Amino acid sequence: MAYEPIPRVHAYMRDHAREYRPNTIGTGVREGRIENSACMSPPFRPIRDLTRFCLRGIWLPKPLRYWTVARTNWREELRAAHHVERQGFEFYLPKMYEPRAGGDDEKQTLFFPGHIFIRLRDGWECLCNTRGIQRLFMVPPSYDRPDEFVPARLRDDEVSYLKSLQDDNEVCRLPPIPNGTSVLVKPGLGGAYDGITGIVAGTTARGRVEILLRILGRDFKREFSRSALQAA
Numbered sequence: 091m092a093y094e095p096i097p098r099v100h101a102y103m104r105d106h107a108r109e110y111r112p113n114t115i116g117t118g119v120r121e122g123r124i125e126n127s128a129c130m131s132p133p134f135r136p137i138r139d140l141t142r143f144c145l146r147g148i149w150l151p152k153p154l155r156y157w158t159v160a161r162t163n164w165r166e167e168l169r170a171a172h173h174v175e176r177q178g179f180e181f182y183l184p185k186m187y188e189p190r191a192g193g194d195d196e197k198q199t200l201f202f203p204g205h206i207f208i209r210l211r212d213g214w215e216c217l218c219n220t221r222g223i224q225r226l227f228m229v230p231p232s233y234d235r236p237d238e239f240v241p242a243r244l245r246d247d248e249v250s251y252l253k254s255l256q257d258d259n260e261v262c263r264l265p266p267i268p269n270g271t272s273v274l275v276k277p278g279l280g281g282a283y284d285g286i287t288g289i290v291a292g293t294t295a296r297g298r299v300e301i302l303l304r305i306l307g308r309d310f311k312r313e314f315s316r317s318a319l320q321a322a
Contacts, residue, residue: 154210157182157249158241160217161224162204170206170222177216180209184252186262188317189297196297198261207249210241264316266293272322273301279318287322288312 162170167183174181184201208217217223228239255262267273271290275283288301291311298313 154214154240157207157209157244157246158226159244160206160208160226162206162222163224164204166222167200167204167206170220173221174206174208174217174223177220179211179214179217182207182209182249182252184262185260186264187297189315198259201252201262207244214241267299267316267319273299273319274322275301275314276318276320280314283312283314 160170171181171183183206185198186201187196188199189196206223208214217226227242229242230236231238231240252262255264257263267290269290269292273288273290275286275288277284280286283303286303286305288303291300291302293299294313297316299316299319301312301314301319303310303312
């Protein structure tokens with residue numbers, strides 16, 4: 091394995107000082123050791139999943155390189171995206187078309203309001219203090235390590251599927267729900283029809299979904315926004 095450049099190791103140990111074992115801190119740069127270890131004060135949190143580099147006494151955690159999800163502050167998705175990109179991270183804010191109320195045209199809205207997808211790399215810890223980001227979704231890396239946490243992993247194929255739905259404007263256009271699909275009206279979004287199960291009968295020109303409902307032995311057709319429905 092190639093040698094890690096000394097300046098990069100300096101920066102890494104400065105940012106992750108509390109993650110190193112106390113017997114791995116050097117006192118000088120000669121023969122590959124690290125100087126200025128005064129900031130490396132105990133207690134140290136042991137890390138079990140480590141990748142060893144060819145510098146004497148240096149152990150570095152295995153880098154995380156995958157998509158994750160972060161919660162943003164209220165209506166600060168674009169602000170968070172700006173600062174995430176400024177720090178050198180790749181991000182993805184999927185958008186979708188939504189029909190305007192009382193009209194035949196449509197508008198662009200965020201697919202997941204209050205969330206942003208981020209591609210992790212070395213130094214991802216700085217995202218926790220990035221403007222616009224409220225928190226990262228953290229999970230234990232395995233069942234036998236419940237006291238350690240890393241950002242939750244979002245599968246690459248999920249991101250690829252969303253990007254495959256994009257048009258020339260990089261906005262996702264969802265395929266229509268097949269007729270005959272059983273759906274449930276989400277509580278709080280259907281008014282008097284909250285929690286009722288129905289059958290998809292079609293899609294209107296405005297993008298609303300026609301649902302066939304059976305109430306007290308009678309069939310009714312009602313239109314709902316797609317966001318008010320979920321699979322039954």
